[in-house]
Amino acid sequence: MIQEDEGYFFGLGAFETVAVENGIPVLLEKHYARLYQAAAFLGLSLCKEQLEEEVGKALEKPEIQTGRNVMKITVSQKNLMVTTRENTYQTADYERGFTAAYAKTRRNETSPFTYHKTFNYGDCILEKRKAKEAGIQEPVFLNTKGEIAEGATTNIFFVQKGKLLAPPLGCGMLPGILRQYLYETYEIQEQILLPEMVETFDEMFVTNSLLGIMPVRQLEDFVFPGMEVGRKLLKEYCKEFFFA
Incomplete structure (x- = not known):
């Protein structure tokens, strides 16, 4: 049962979503590290043993x-919850590739x-819902300077003449x-x-843990010439983590 605290009232909580492939959590220690960083930022006490x-x-x-499957860890001042669900991304999604558009x-x-x-995730959720209604898989945020920052639930990469390009962290992501x-x-x-x-x-390709x-x-209206590099990187990633 969720206890009322600043996480519930004001969004001062943190969470992680971890891919679980055939019972094995992928990159769990990295998720732990990021969760502890967020907890420290929010002033939350997080018991490692618990x-x-x-x-x-x-x-x-x-x-x-x-x-x-997916394991979700959520923490706030008085709450620690770990829940699981199915990972709904399908092979057809990777074969077809995402469509993306700029968020307002x-x-x-x-x-x-x-x-x-x-828990301050409202912008991402609302933009994701609007994109889904328009048949778009991922909205892309520009920052206040008009620079490409990140997707609603993803980080963004481009390929140009074989080079992998990405916006720096300071663009906001x-x-x-x-x-x-x-x-x-x-x-x-x-x-x-x-x-x-x-x-x-x-x-172009996007990344997240799930x-x-x-x-x-x-x-938007631009169709990329190819998806070969993104597919190659995906194959190498899957091979390393023993995906089915």
């Missing part, structure tokens, strides 16, 4: 021992909440776990990215 105990119980559930809301790169995964994985595994070139530059790019690496076939 957290790991609740996570252990969740991972023992029979229904997440096979297939693609701007990402506030000056807000510290932008850089932590907290949550530093994603899959973003970190890519930075640790491949050479990423950071630069300010503007909407008018998009038509010079060969590919979808991994998702090719994007179209942003």
Whole structure:
């Protein structure tokens, strides 16, 4: 039962969503590290033993021992919850690729909440709902300067002549776990990215813990020439983490 606290009333809480593949949580220690950073930012006391105990119980559930699933950890001043559900991304999503469009809301790169995964997630949820109604899989936020920042639930990458491009953290984004994985595994070139530059790019893909690496076939009216690099990176990522 949820207890009333500043997380419930004011959104001063943090959460993590962890992919669970055939019973194995993917990059769990990195999720823990980010959760502790968010908790420290919010001034929350997070007991390591209690957290790991609740996570252990969740991972023992029979229904997440096979297939693609999700474990969600939420923490606030008086609450710690770990829940599970099915991961609904399908093979067809990766074959088709996402469509994306710019959100009307701007990402506030000056807000510290932008850089932590907290309950202050309303902009993302509302823009995601509006995008879904329009047949768009992922809204893309520009920051207050008009620079490309991030997706509502993803980090953004482009490919140009074989190079992987990404906006720097300071443009305003949550530093994603899959973003970190890519930075640790491949050479990423950071630069300010503007909407008018998009038509010079060969590919776009987005990342988060649940979808991994998702090719994007179209942003607004521009259809990217290919999705080969995104698919290759996805294949390598899946191979490393023993996905079915």
